[in-house]
Amino acid sequence: MGASISLDSKYRLILTTEVECISVNPESSATKNKSGGANKKKHNKRHHSESGSDSDASKSGSESDGSESDGSGSGSDSGSESDGDKTYTVKLTPEIISYIRSYIRKNQFLDEFDLITEIELDKYSHAPGAALVFNSDSIAFMTNNQTLEAVGEWEYIEPEKPVVSSSKSKSKNGRGRDRDRDRRRDDDDDDDHREESTYKTKEDDLPHSEVESILTEKFEEYNKTREFIIHESKNSFLVLLIKSVELVKA
Secondary structure (H helix, E strand, O other): OOOEOOOOOEEEEEEEEEEEEEEOOOOOOOOOOOOOOOOOOOOOOOOOEEOOOHHHHHHHHHHHOOOOOOOOOOOOEEEEOOOOOEEEEOOOOHHHHHHHHHHOOOHHHHHHHHHHOEEEOHHHOEOOOOEEEEEEEEEEEEOOOOEEEEEEEEEEEOOOOOOOOOOOOOOOOOHHHHHHHHHHHHHHHHHHHHHHHOOEOOOOOOEHHHHHHHHHHHHHHHHHOOOOEEEEOOOEEEEEEEEEEEEEEO
């Protein structure tokens, strides 16, 4: 099913989530892992609109009213870190659900989501600068299965055309040399054309499973740095983790 990505179809990106509570040693900083890379580039072409799904909150939240908003009520202890911080998974309460929904509407998260779902294709035999970009129309948190669901379309970003540099200056008495340069330039243009023709284009298949694998790896990197902090208190903070990625046609 879905052997390759279609640029003419809507897709649903389903991200299975988990919320961890990091109980911080008072001597350490609760926000030590909060900042992301300063040199990340961002695309400005994408537009987001928050979708509903808030009607699910009451249904999900009633299961775990006993949990504190900082996650101390329940969850499995996943060990302590070298500086004494403790990490454990928490059950979702209505309050934590509201933190998630508020966070995924922030520009900070939307920018990072754009960055993660942009796949540079030069590693996959496409020309330098080519990219596959997921333009999401909506992102929502679904409480029935604790997933983030983004609906949108994939867009192929064409690479910039290579510029063949050449000197336009001509000497008055150098017409013979000019003709030689023109012939060499024509030969260079032919070489450039042959090189361009070896690259894949948007007409070539991009395997569906490969896109899922790339996105999974990228989200795993964000999990390691605990990038998505949805709430902070004095001695703890809550982190949204992406545990799995599934891409299906909408």
